[in-house]
Amino acid sequence: MTSTVTAAPPRAGTWAERLWVPVSAGDEDAAAVVVREAHGSGLDAESVLLDVIGAVQRRVGAEWAANRLSVAREHAATAVNEQCVGVLRHSTPPAVPAPGAGRIVVACVDGEWHGLPARLVAEVLRLRGWHVDHLGAQVPAPHLIAHLHRTGADAVALSGSLAPRLPVAHATLTACQAVGVPVLVGGAAFGYDGRYARLLGADAWAPDARAAAERLARGPLPPPPRDHVTSADLPHLADQEYTFVTRSRQELVRAVFDGLLDRYPPMREYTALQREHTAEDLEHVVVHLATGLYVDDADLLTGFLTWTASILSARGVPAASLLPALAVLGERLRDFPRALRLLAAGTKAVREVVRGGNAGGAGDAGPGANAVRGGDAVRSADAVRGADMARAAEASRTAGEDPR
Numbered sequence: 374m375t376s377t378v379t380a381a382p383p384r385a386g387t388w389a390e391r392l393w394v395p396v397s398a399g400d401e402d403a404a405a406v407v408v409r410e411a412h413g414s415g416l417d418a419e420s421v422l423l424d425v426i427g428a429v430q431r432r433v434g435a436e437w438a439a440n441r442l443s444v445a446r447e448h449a450a451t452a453v454n455e456q457c458v459g460v461l462r463h464s465t466p467p468a469v470p471a472p473g474a475g476r477i478v479v480a481c482v483d484g485e486w487h488g489l490p491a492r493l494v495a496e497v498l499r500l501r502g503w504h505v506d507h508l509g510a511q512v513p514a515p516h517l518i519a520h521l522h523r524t525g526a527d528a529v530a531l532s533g534s535l536a537p538r539l540p541v542a543h544a545t546l547t548a549c550q551a552v553g554v555p556v557l558v559g560g561a562a563f564g565y566d567g568r569y570a571r572l573l574g575a576d577a578w579a580p581d582a583r584a585a586a587e588r589l590a591r592g593p594l595p596p597p598p599r600d601h602v603t604s605a606d607l608p609h610l611a612d613q614e615y616t617f618v619t620r621s622r623q624e625l626v627r628a629v630f631d632g633l634l635d636r637y638p639p640m641r642e643y644t645a646l647q648r649e650h651t652a653e654d655l656e657h658v659v660v661h662l663a664t665g666l667y668v669d670d671a672d673l674l675t676g677f678l679t680w681t682a683s684i685l686s687a688r689g690v691p692a693a694s695l696l697p698a699l700a701v702l703g704e705r706l707r708d709f710p711r712a713l714r715l716l717a718a719g720t721k722a723v724r725e726v727v728r729g730g731n732a733g734g735a736g737d738a739g740p741g742a743n744a745v746r747g748g749d750a751v752r753s754a755d756a757v758r759g760a761d762m763a764r765a766a767e768a769s770r771t772a773g774e775d776p777r
Contacts, residue, residue, distance in 0.1 A: 385416060385424035392429050392457070397442070399449040405460040418465045419500055422458065422493055423582055430454050430489060440687040451489065458492055462499075471502030475527035477589065480508040480517055482533040482542040482562070490560055490582075491532035497582045498530070501590065514545040521554050528555050528594050530585060531575075533562035536677070537660045540667050543573045543604065550576070550597035557594060559585055569668050574602025607669070614709045615666040618659065625705055626655045632701035637694065654681075655698060662702070662719075666711055671718035678719045682726045693727045696720060 388411040395403035411421050433450045436442040442450065479495040481488060488510035495507035506524060508517065521529070529549050533542045539562055546556040555576035563570040563578060570578035576594050579585035588594075604610060618625065630652055633640050643651065658678070665674040678699075682692035699720045706712040 385411075385420050385428070388414075388416065388421070388425045389428040389432075392425055393432060396429050396433070396450045396453045396457075397436070397446070399446065399453060401453050401456050404453050404457050408457045408460050409464055412461060412464055418461060419497055419583075421461055422496055422500075426454055426457050426461070427493055427582075438684060438687065455489055455492065458489075458496060462496060465500070468500050468502050470504065474502045474504060475593065476504040476506065476524060477528050477530055478506045478508060478517070478520060478524070478526045479530045479532070480512040481510045482531060482535075482538045482545060483511055483513045484538050484541055485533050485535055485562075486510050487532070487534040487560075490534060491530075494530055494532065494559070494582045494585055497586050498589070501586050503589070514541075514548050517545065518548055518552060521549065521552055526554060528557060528576075528589070531556055531558045533558065533560040536562045536673055537657075537664045538562060539569055539573070539664055540604070543602075543667075546573065546575055547601050547603050550574070550601040553596060555594035555597050557585060557588065568670070572602075572607075572668055574606075607667075609669040609711070610667070612709075612711065614711050615663055617709065618663040618666060618706070618712060622656065622659050622663070625659050625702065626652060628705050629655050629659075629698055629701045632704075633698060636697040636701060657681075658695075658698065658702070662712060662715060665715045669711070671715045674715045674719045675722040679722045679726055682723055691727075692723060695723050696727075699723070 388407065392404060392407045392411070395401075395407060408421060408426070411425055412418060416425070430451065433442065433447055433454070437444070437447040477498055479491050479498070481491050491509070492507065495505050499505045506520065506526065508520065517529070520526075529546075531542065531546060531549075533539070542558070542562060546558065549556045557577040557579060558570045558575040559579045559581070563575070565580070567578035567580070576597055577588055579588055610616075630648075633651070640648075640651065658681075661674050661677040665671060678695060682695060685692050685694070699716055703713055703716045703720075706716070
Protein backbone atom coordinates (compact mmCIF):
# COMPACT_ATOMS: atom_id res chain seq x y z
CA MET A 374 0.00 0.00 0.00
CA THR A 375 1.43 3.38 -0.98
CA SER A 376 0.83 6.37 1.24
CA THR A 377 0.58 9.88 -0.16
CA VAL A 378 1.84 12.89 1.75
CA THR A 379 0.48 16.29 0.75
CA ALA A 380 3.16 18.91 1.10
CA ALA A 381 2.19 22.05 2.96
CA PRO A 382 2.04 25.14 0.74
CA PRO A 383 5.10 27.33 0.85
CA ARG A 384 4.99 30.13 3.40
CA ALA A 385 3.80 33.52 2.27
CA GLY A 386 7.37 34.81 2.52
CA THR A 387 8.49 32.28 -0.05
CA TRP A 388 5.75 33.33 -2.43
CA ALA A 389 6.69 36.97 -1.87
CA GLU A 390 10.26 36.16 -2.88
CA ARG A 391 8.99 34.46 -6.02
CA LEU A 392 6.67 37.36 -6.85
CA TRP A 393 9.45 39.89 -6.38
CA VAL A 394 11.30 38.62 -9.45
CA PRO A 395 8.62 39.44 -12.07
CA VAL A 396 7.36 42.52 -10.21
CA SER A 397 10.82 44.09 -10.08
CA ALA A 398 11.22 43.28 -13.78
CA GLY A 399 7.85 44.80 -14.67
CA ASP A 400 6.58 41.47 -16.03
CA GLU A 401 2.79 41.47 -15.51
CA ASP A 402 2.16 38.06 -17.08
CA ALA A 403 4.75 36.24 -15.00
CA ALA A 404 3.57 38.01 -11.85
CA ALA A 405 0.00 36.93 -12.53
CA VAL A 406 1.16 33.32 -12.79
CA VAL A 407 2.86 33.51 -9.38
CA VAL A 408 -0.24 35.02 -7.76
CA ARG A 409 -2.49 32.30 -9.17
CA GLU A 410 -0.05 29.60 -8.08
CA ALA A 411 0.22 31.05 -4.57
CA HIS A 412 -3.55 31.04 -4.19
CA GLY A 413 -3.87 27.64 -5.81
CA SER A 414 -1.30 26.19 -3.40
CA GLY A 415 -3.67 26.69 -0.50
CA LEU A 416 -2.65 30.14 0.65
CA ASP A 417 -5.85 32.03 1.42
CA ALA A 418 -6.68 35.10 -0.65
CA GLU A 419 -6.23 37.52 2.24
CA SER A 420 -2.71 36.26 2.87
CA VAL A 421 -1.88 36.53 -0.82
CA LEU A 422 -3.11 40.13 -0.76
CA LEU A 423 -1.34 41.29 2.38
CA ASP A 424 1.56 38.92 2.97
CA VAL A 425 2.60 38.41 -0.64
CA ILE A 426 1.50 41.38 -2.77
CA GLY A 427 1.64 43.82 0.15
CA ALA A 428 5.05 42.54 1.23
CA VAL A 429 6.41 42.94 -2.28
CA GLN A 430 5.11 46.50 -2.44
CA ARG A 431 6.91 47.36 0.81
CA ARG A 432 10.06 45.95 -0.72
CA VAL A 433 9.55 48.09 -3.83
CA GLY A 434 9.60 51.19 -1.64
CA ALA A 435 12.62 50.01 0.33
CA GLU A 436 14.58 49.24 -2.84
CA TRP A 437 13.80 52.69 -4.23
CA ALA A 438 14.93 54.27 -0.96
CA ALA A 439 18.21 52.38 -1.14
CA ASN A 440 18.72 53.63 -4.72
CA ARG A 441 18.49 50.14 -6.16
CA LEU A 442 15.34 50.90 -8.16
CA SER A 443 14.88 53.94 -10.35
CA VAL A 444 11.73 56.02 -10.14
CA ALA A 445 10.55 54.53 -13.44
CA ARG A 446 11.11 50.96 -12.26
CA GLU A 447 9.38 51.74 -8.95
CA HIS A 448 6.35 53.03 -10.83
CA ALA A 449 6.33 50.00 -13.13
CA ALA A 450 6.60 47.59 -10.19
CA THR A 451 3.73 49.31 -8.40
CA ALA A 452 1.60 49.04 -11.53
CA VAL A 453 2.33 45.30 -11.73
CA ASN A 454 1.32 44.87 -8.09
CA GLU A 455 -1.94 46.67 -8.76
CA GLN A 456 -2.58 44.28 -11.63
CA CYS A 457 -1.85 41.37 -9.29
CA VAL A 458 -4.65 42.48 -6.99
CA GLY A 459 -7.04 42.37 -9.94
CA VAL A 460 -5.79 38.92 -10.97
CA LEU A 461 -6.42 37.58 -7.48
CA ARG A 462 -9.88 39.08 -7.30
CA HIS A 463 -10.93 37.50 -10.57
CA SER A 464 -9.47 34.17 -9.39
CA THR A 465 -11.45 34.22 -6.14
CA PRO A 466 -15.13 33.31 -5.87
CA PRO A 467 -17.30 36.21 -4.71
CA ALA A 468 -17.48 36.37 -0.94
CA VAL A 469 -20.75 35.50 0.73
CA PRO A 470 -22.04 38.63 2.47
CA ALA A 471 -21.68 38.36 6.21
CA PRO A 472 -24.94 38.44 8.20
CA GLY A 473 -25.80 42.06 8.88
CA ALA A 474 -22.78 43.32 6.97
CA GLY A 475 -23.19 46.95 6.04
CA ARG A 476 -21.81 49.18 3.33
CA ILE A 477 -18.31 50.60 3.73
CA VAL A 478 -16.93 53.32 1.49
CA VAL A 479 -13.16 53.11 1.01
CA ALA A 480 -11.50 56.24 -0.31
CA CYS A 481 -8.23 58.14 -0.36
CA VAL A 482 -7.86 61.70 0.84
CA ASP A 483 -8.04 64.32 -1.89
CA GLY A 484 -4.51 64.79 -3.24
CA GLU A 485 -3.46 61.32 -2.08
CA TRP A 486 -2.21 59.27 -5.03
CA HIS A 487 -1.21 56.16 -3.07
CA GLY A 488 -4.15 54.06 -4.18
CA LEU A 489 -2.82 50.57 -3.46
CA PRO A 490 -3.18 50.61 0.37
CA ALA A 491 -6.84 51.60 0.05
CA ARG A 492 -7.35 48.94 -2.61
CA LEU A 493 -5.96 46.28 -0.26
CA VAL A 494 -8.31 47.42 2.50
CA ALA A 495 -11.26 47.28 0.11
CA GLU A 496 -10.38 43.79 -1.09
CA VAL A 497 -9.92 42.45 2.46
CA LEU A 498 -13.30 43.86 3.49
CA ARG A 499 -14.92 42.28 0.43
CA LEU A 500 -13.36 38.93 1.28
CA ARG A 501 -14.84 39.22 4.76
CA GLY A 502 -18.32 39.81 3.43
CA TRP A 503 -18.79 43.55 3.49
CA HIS A 504 -20.51 45.57 0.78
CA VAL A 505 -17.69 47.82 -0.37
CA ASP A 506 -17.63 50.94 -2.51
CA HIS A 507 -13.99 51.52 -3.44
CA LEU A 508 -13.65 55.08 -4.75
CA GLY A 509 -9.88 54.97 -5.32
CA ALA A 510 -7.27 57.68 -5.06
CA GLN A 511 -7.67 61.45 -4.73
CA VAL A 512 -11.37 61.72 -3.84
CA PRO A 513 -12.57 65.33 -3.37
CA ALA A 514 -14.62 65.73 -0.20
CA PRO A 515 -17.76 67.10 -1.94
CA HIS A 516 -17.91 64.04 -4.19
CA LEU A 517 -17.40 61.72 -1.24
CA ILE A 518 -20.22 63.38 0.70
CA ALA A 519 -22.52 63.19 -2.32
CA HIS A 520 -21.76 59.47 -2.57
CA LEU A 521 -22.60 58.98 1.11
CA HIS A 522 -25.95 60.70 0.66
CA ARG A 523 -26.71 58.60 -2.40
CA THR A 524 -25.76 55.19 -0.96
CA GLY A 525 -26.52 55.49 2.74
CA ALA A 526 -23.14 54.02 3.69
CA ASP A 527 -22.57 52.89 7.26
CA ALA A 528 -18.96 54.04 7.53
CA VAL A 529 -16.03 55.48 5.62
CA ALA A 530 -12.54 53.99 5.61
CA LEU A 531 -10.28 56.92 4.74
CA SER A 532 -6.71 56.23 3.63
CA GLY A 533 -3.83 58.70 3.75
CA SER A 534 -0.12 58.10 3.25
CA LEU A 535 1.12 61.64 2.67
CA ALA A 536 1.44 63.64 5.87
CA PRO A 537 1.02 67.04 4.14
CA ARG A 538 -2.55 66.01 3.28
CA LEU A 539 -3.54 65.86 6.97
CA PRO A 540 -5.34 69.23 6.97
CA VAL A 541 -7.38 68.06 3.95
CA ALA A 542 -7.99 64.70 5.64
CA HIS A 543 -9.24 66.57 8.72
CA ALA A 544 -11.72 68.59 6.67
CA THR A 545 -12.87 65.42 4.88
CA LEU A 546 -13.48 63.38 8.00
CA THR A 547 -15.35 66.21 9.74
CA ALA A 548 -17.52 66.61 6.61
CA CYS A 549 -18.38 62.89 6.78
CA GLN A 550 -19.14 63.13 10.48
CA ALA A 551 -21.33 66.18 9.90
CA VAL A 552 -23.67 64.04 7.78
CA GLY A 553 -23.70 61.33 10.45
CA VAL A 554 -21.24 58.84 8.93
CA PRO A 555 -18.40 57.63 11.18
CA VAL A 556 -14.86 57.50 9.81
CA LEU A 557 -12.12 54.93 10.31
CA VAL A 558 -8.74 56.24 9.17
CA GLY A 559 -5.46 54.54 8.40
CA GLY A 560 -2.17 55.03 6.63
CA ALA A 561 1.19 56.56 7.41
CA ALA A 562 -0.18 60.11 7.39
CA PHE A 563 -2.04 59.48 10.63
CA GLY A 564 1.08 58.42 12.55
CA TYR A 565 2.49 55.00 13.35
CA ASP A 566 0.52 55.05 16.62
CA GLY A 567 -2.58 56.82 15.33
CA ARG A 568 -1.76 60.04 17.18
CA TYR A 569 -3.03 62.30 14.42
CA ALA A 570 -6.19 60.24 14.02
CA ARG A 571 -6.99 60.94 17.67
CA LEU A 572 -5.99 64.59 17.45
CA LEU A 573 -8.26 65.18 14.46
CA GLY A 574 -11.22 63.35 15.98
CA ALA A 575 -11.46 60.24 13.80
CA ASP A 576 -13.97 57.71 15.09
CA ALA A 577 -11.46 54.86 14.77
CA TRP A 578 -7.93 54.17 13.56
CA ALA A 579 -6.28 51.04 12.22
CA PRO A 580 -2.59 50.48 11.45
CA ASP A 581 -3.24 48.04 8.60
CA ALA A 582 -5.92 46.32 6.55
CA ARG A 583 -6.36 43.36 8.89
CA ALA A 584 -6.76 45.64 11.89
CA ALA A 585 -9.33 47.68 9.99
CA ALA A 586 -11.35 44.56 9.13
CA GLU A 587 -11.11 43.30 12.70
CA ARG A 588 -12.28 46.61 14.12
CA LEU A 589 -15.31 46.65 11.85
CA ALA A 590 -16.05 43.00 12.66
CA ARG A 591 -16.30 43.82 16.37
CA GLY A 592 -19.36 45.93 15.71
CA PRO A 593 -20.47 49.11 14.01
CA LEU A 594 -18.52 52.28 14.60
CA PRO A 595 -20.28 54.59 17.07
CA PRO A 596 -22.22 57.49 15.57
CA PRO A 597 -20.03 60.58 15.33
CA PRO A 598 -20.44 63.00 18.24
CA ARG A 599 -22.24 66.24 17.52
CA ASP A 600 -19.20 68.19 18.70
CA HIS A 601 -16.76 66.60 16.24
CA VAL A 602 -13.29 68.14 16.15
CA THR A 603 -12.79 70.91 13.62
CA SER A 604 -9.77 73.10 12.99
CA ALA A 605 -11.39 75.70 15.27
CA ASP A 606 -11.07 73.19 18.12
CA LEU A 607 -7.28 72.97 17.81
CA PRO A 608 -6.14 75.74 20.19
CA HIS A 609 -2.59 75.86 18.88
CA LEU A 610 -3.84 77.11 15.52
CA ALA A 611 -4.95 80.37 17.11
CA ASP A 612 -1.42 81.77 16.72
CA GLN A 613 -1.89 81.74 12.92
CA GLU A 614 1.59 80.25 12.33
CA TYR A 615 0.18 77.41 10.24
CA THR A 616 -1.84 79.87 8.19
CA PHE A 617 1.14 82.16 7.63
CA VAL A 618 3.54 79.41 6.56
CA THR A 619 0.93 77.87 4.27
CA ARG A 620 0.02 81.13 2.58
CA SER A 621 3.66 82.25 2.36
CA ARG A 622 4.97 78.93 1.06
CA GLN A 623 6.18 80.17 -2.31
CA GLU A 624 7.78 83.28 -0.80
CA LEU A 625 9.54 81.18 1.85
CA VAL A 626 10.86 78.72 -0.73
CA ARG A 627 12.15 81.56 -2.87
CA ALA A 628 13.80 83.27 0.11
CA VAL A 629 15.51 80.07 1.27
CA PHE A 630 16.63 79.28 -2.27
CA ASP A 631 18.19 82.74 -2.62
CA GLY A 632 19.76 82.45 0.82
CA LEU A 633 21.35 79.14 -0.10
CA LEU A 634 23.12 80.76 -3.02
CA ASP A 635 25.07 82.73 -0.42
CA ARG A 636 25.31 80.07 2.29
CA TYR A 637 26.08 77.16 -0.01
CA PRO A 638 28.39 78.42 -2.81
CA PRO A 639 28.44 75.10 -4.76
CA MET A 640 24.80 75.78 -5.60
CA ARG A 641 25.92 78.53 -7.93
CA GLU A 642 27.33 75.84 -10.22
CA TYR A 643 24.10 73.83 -10.35
CA THR A 644 22.47 73.16 -13.69
CA ALA A 645 18.98 74.46 -14.35
CA LEU A 646 17.57 71.00 -13.62
CA GLN A 647 19.43 70.74 -10.32
CA ARG A 648 18.13 74.15 -9.28
CA GLU A 649 14.61 73.09 -10.15
CA HIS A 650 14.94 69.99 -8.00
CA THR A 651 16.42 72.03 -5.17
CA ALA A 652 13.38 74.32 -5.21
CA GLU A 653 11.09 71.27 -5.13
CA ASP A 654 12.98 69.79 -2.18
CA LEU A 655 12.74 73.08 -0.30
CA GLU A 656 9.02 73.26 -0.94
CA HIS A 657 8.54 69.83 0.60
CA VAL A 658 10.45 70.94 3.69
CA VAL A 659 8.21 74.00 4.04
CA VAL A 660 5.04 71.95 3.48
CA HIS A 661 6.06 69.44 6.15
CA LEU A 662 6.86 72.30 8.50
CA ALA A 663 3.37 73.70 7.92
CA THR A 664 1.79 70.30 8.58
CA GLY A 665 3.85 69.93 11.75
CA LEU A 666 2.40 73.28 12.85
CA TYR A 667 -1.12 72.06 12.04
CA VAL A 668 -0.78 69.03 14.32
CA ASP A 669 1.64 70.80 16.70
CA ASP A 670 4.12 67.94 16.60
CA ALA A 671 7.83 68.25 15.85
CA ASP A 672 8.02 64.52 15.12
CA LEU A 673 6.26 65.02 11.82
CA LEU A 674 8.99 67.34 10.54
CA THR A 675 11.92 65.47 12.09
CA GLY A 676 10.69 62.18 10.68
CA PHE A 677 10.56 63.66 7.20
CA LEU A 678 13.97 65.31 7.51
CA THR A 679 15.80 62.26 8.85
CA TRP A 680 14.23 60.09 6.18
CA THR A 681 15.19 62.63 3.53
CA ALA A 682 18.72 62.62 4.91
CA SER A 683 18.88 58.86 4.38
CA ILE A 684 17.57 59.20 0.82
CA LEU A 685 20.17 61.84 0.01
CA SER A 686 22.93 59.70 1.52
CA ALA A 687 21.90 56.68 -0.54
CA ARG A 688 22.41 58.84 -3.62
CA GLY A 689 25.79 60.22 -2.66
CA VAL A 690 24.51 63.56 -1.37
CA PRO A 691 25.64 64.72 2.10
CA ALA A 692 22.78 65.00 4.56
CA ALA A 693 24.55 68.00 6.06
CA SER A 694 23.41 69.94 3.01
CA LEU A 695 20.01 70.19 4.67
CA LEU A 696 21.37 72.26 7.56
CA PRO A 697 21.94 75.62 5.80
CA ALA A 698 18.44 75.42 4.32
CA LEU A 699 16.94 74.92 7.78
CA ALA A 700 19.04 77.79 9.13
CA VAL A 701 17.85 80.22 6.45
CA LEU A 702 14.25 79.12 6.95
CA GLY A 703 14.58 79.73 10.68
CA GLU A 704 15.83 83.24 10.05
CA ARG A 705 12.81 83.97 7.89
CA LEU A 706 10.51 82.70 10.64
CA ARG A 707 12.30 84.26 13.61
CA ASP A 708 9.05 85.80 14.91
CA PHE A 709 7.21 82.47 15.00
CA PRO A 710 8.09 80.50 18.16
CA ARG A 711 6.34 77.25 17.28
CA ALA A 712 7.95 77.14 13.85
CA LEU A 713 11.35 77.81 15.42
CA ARG A 714 10.77 74.98 17.90
CA LEU A 715 10.01 72.54 15.09
CA LEU A 716 12.97 73.72 13.02
CA ALA A 717 15.29 73.38 16.02
CA ALA A 718 14.13 69.80 16.53
CA GLY A 719 14.59 69.08 12.83
CA THR A 720 18.07 70.58 12.80
CA LYS A 721 19.07 68.51 15.82
CA ALA A 722 17.76 65.34 14.17
CA VAL A 723 19.71 65.98 10.95
CA ARG A 724 22.88 66.71 12.92
CA GLU A 725 22.49 63.42 14.76
CA VAL A 726 22.23 61.62 11.43
CA VAL A 727 25.37 63.37 10.23
CA ARG A 728 27.27 62.55 13.43
CA GLY A 729 26.09 58.97 13.23
CA GLY A 730 27.99 58.47 10.01
CA ASN A 731 24.87 57.72 7.95
CA ALA A 732 25.23 60.81 5.85
CA GLY A 733 28.15 60.20 3.59
CA GLY A 734 28.11 62.00 0.32
CA ALA A 735 30.04 63.30 -2.58
CA GLY A 736 31.85 66.56 -2.33
CA ASP A 737 29.89 69.64 -3.23
CA ALA A 738 26.51 68.10 -3.86
CA GLY A 739 23.61 69.72 -2.06
CA PRO A 740 19.83 69.62 -1.80
CA GLY A 741 18.38 68.78 -5.18
CA ALA A 742 21.75 68.05 -6.78
CA ASN A 743 21.02 64.35 -6.98
CA ALA A 744 18.29 65.07 -9.55
CA VAL A 745 15.74 63.06 -7.59
CA ARG A 746 12.46 64.88 -7.77
CA GLY A 747 11.08 65.95 -4.42
CA GLY A 748 7.63 64.60 -5.19
CA ASP A 749 9.04 61.15 -5.83
CA ALA A 750 11.02 61.35 -2.61
CA VAL A 751 7.93 62.21 -0.60
CA ARG A 752 5.86 59.59 -2.39
CA SER A 753 8.20 56.73 -1.58
CA ALA A 754 9.27 58.16 1.78
CA ASP A 755 5.80 58.02 3.22
CA ALA A 756 5.17 54.60 1.75
CA VAL A 757 8.29 53.08 3.29
CA ARG A 758 7.93 54.85 6.63
CA GLY A 759 4.27 53.88 6.70
CA ALA A 760 5.10 50.21 6.25
CA ASP A 761 7.66 50.31 9.05
CA MET A 762 5.30 52.22 11.34
CA ALA A 763 2.42 49.87 10.65
CA ARG A 764 4.61 46.90 11.56
CA ALA A 765 5.66 48.63 14.78
CA ALA A 766 2.06 49.34 15.70
CA GLU A 767 1.08 45.76 14.92
CA ALA A 768 3.91 44.49 17.14
CA SER A 769 2.80 46.66 20.04
CA ARG A 770 -0.80 45.49 19.68
CA THR A 771 0.33 41.86 19.63
CA ALA A 772 2.33 42.49 22.79
CA GLY A 773 -0.78 43.84 24.49
CA GLU A 774 0.14 47.51 24.30
CA ASP A 775 -2.82 49.02 22.50
CA PRO A 776 -1.49 52.13 20.74
CA ARG A 777 -4.94 53.69 20.94
